[in-house]
Amino acid sequence: MKSGPTYARVAALIGDPARANMLSALMSGLALTARELAQEAGVQPSTASGHLKALTTAHLIECEKQGRYRYYRIANQETATAIESLQVLSQHNGLLRVRPGPKDPALRKARVCYDHLAGEMGVRLYESMAARDFFKVAADGISLTDVGEKFVYDFGVDVQQCNASRRPMCLACLDWSVRRHHLAGALGAAMLTAAFDQGWLMRGSGSRLVRFTAAGEAAFRKAFPIVS
Amino acid sequence: MKSGPTYARVAALIGDPARANMLSALMSGLALTARELAQEAGVQPSTASGHLKALTTAHLIECEKQGRYRYYRIANQETATAIESLQVLSQHNGLLRVRPGPKDPALRKARVCYDHLAGEMGVRLYESMAARDFFKVAADGISLTDVGEKFVYDFGVDVQQCNASRRPMCLACLDWSVRRHHLAGALGAAMLTAAFDQGWLMRGSGSRLVRFTAAGEAAFRKAFPIVS
DNA sequence: GTAATAATTCGGTCAGGAACGAACAATGAA
DNA sequence: TTCATTGTTCGTTCCTGACCGAATTATTAC
Structure with missing residues (x-):
């Protein structure tokens, strides 16, 4: 054999x-x-x-x-599932290293996924925009509707410049900590930059961690309400 | 890195x-x-x-x-889950080899898992016996109750000989085709042998496959009814 | 007691495959 | 065009680790 x-x-x-x-x-x-x-x-x-x-x-x-x-x-x-189950297995069996206690919830809440916002707040941003029909779903991906384009312009994003980049404009990026989507792509990066410019959040101690200010979080929740 | x-x-x-x-x-x-x-x-x-x-x-x-x-x-x-997901992944990606069509359902129904009965009929046997309190669950495994011992004796199993063997008497063996338990161990092997002796089933073409006779299947369903 | 079997440890051999650098093809920018 | 950048293929080196056989330990059978 x-x-x-x-x-x-x-x-x-x-x-x-x-x-x-x-x-x-x-x-x-x-x-x-x-x-x-x-x-x-x-x-x-x-x-x-x-x-x-x-x-x-x-x-x-x-x-x-x-x-x-x-x-x-x-x-x-299937591939993602297999890798995830291997991760679970190695974490379960590796009694050596414990997950960081206080750091973990902060990372779950908000972190940078390369250059855009991920975590619960990232999911909230995406789902709030999706619920308000700011996205148009096509076979090759998602794009902004007219009202969506106006919204991100008001948010402080230069839509023209995003379109000019070779990078895909919008990407729905699966968030592995919460199993839901957040916004990636050029638009996701631009919106994170805009949020930084408005002083809503700052980079945290870890490389991926970002922290909202109190006023920034309030403004964020108002700008991206949960729409049912 | x-x-x-x-x-x-x-x-x-x-x-x-x-x-x-x-x-x-x-x-x-x-x-x-x-x-x-x-x-x-x-x-x-x-x-x-x-x-x-x-x-x-x-x-x-x-x-x-x-x-x-x-x-x-x-x-x-966790280990079993990881291996299962890898199996799923390789079957999904390996477009080359297809699962055997007509053979598969027969194997799901009844097959030999080493020396005891597995598949749907094996699960039925285990669950029918468990529902009638033939098993006693302890920390170190399961064993026969008094009524259970009488039942398997009537079924044609030499309980003394099973106990004499070094092998664990009863084992609840997870059935990966239906995700439920069936009976393994010395008792599982003895009960399969008894079922063979009564002419209820025969070994099929494949090494693991077993086929019930029409009369045997009827007798089996009567002996192991689904108890709710 | 002796013999037989199950399982492990150790030393040595060897192949698979992971790595690199150089050369080449493809595309975009000057 | 010429140059810079991305990515691939090819040839080579080299090391990890899978394998076996012999010796050792532990347990059961006679």
Whole structure:
């Protein structure tokens, strides 16, 4: 019985540290370029290319060409579920390291996912805007409606500049801490910048952590009410 | 970033073909000896010993000493869940091999899990007996009550001989096809043998498949009614 | 007591695959 | 056009870890 079960190959793919680092980065829901993933894994681009090819042929990730960039992302929900269950398993079995106590709820509440807002507040922003029909859902993604465009303009976002960037305008990014979506893409980044400019929040001690000021949180909740 | 995320180590452990073969065998819910697992993996006992040590220290499996045997089993539900999700992922992505069409439902209905009955009929047997208080649940496992002992005696099982064997008498074995329990252990094996002796069922074409005769299925359903 | 079996530890061999650098192809910017 | 940047392929090096066999320990059978 030389060859193992079919799932052994998949587990071996996830089991390599470099590839696992790439997958972890992609678990943010963002699509990243090959170079960014090489950086994330701490290997040379040539090495990363081989890993990305292996992951792609196994259908764990998929690739989208945009100009000279290649954006990679998690291919399907099954892959995300498998990685999540492995995370759960390693945290459960690794009795060594405990989750940070007071830091964790703060991170769950609000953090930066690369350059946009994630956590509960990020989910609130997305769902509040979605409930008010600021987004238009198309086959290739989501985009702003007219009223949505007016809203983000009033919020302090230069819509023209967002459109000009090569980056996808709007992205619905799955939030793995709360299992719901938040807003990513150029618009997500621009809105976070606008919120910073208005003094609503500041970067916290950790690299990903952001903290709302008291007045900023009140203003945020008013600007993004929960609409049923 | 040389070292990967914590779950990479777990995935790598599962990713080795020999270890994956062992885990697959243990996913039956049975506790197996080191030698049986070496056989299952197709490696020498010395090699298997190293694998088992690695899996044990990672808390993926756990070991119980009984005389000169060491019984290994899946350590916890998190491990089983992770392996299951990897199975799902590999089946979903491996577009190559399709599940056998007509064979599958028959296997779901009734099959042999090593030496006892599994599948829907196995679950029915266990749940029917449990509903009639034939089992007594203790901290270290389940055992027969007095009425249960009388029942299996009438069924044609030599209870004395079952007790004499070193093997655990009763085991509740999780059935991965229906996510419910069926009866394993010495009693499970003896009851399957008794059912064979009564001519209720026969071994099917596949090694694990068993088929009920029409009369046998009727008698089985009468002997193990669904009690609410 | 001796023999037999289960399981582990240790030392040595060897292949798979992860890493890098160099060269090349593709695309966008000057 | 020329240059810069992204990403891939190829050839090479090298190290981890999977495997086996022999020896050792522990337990049961005779």
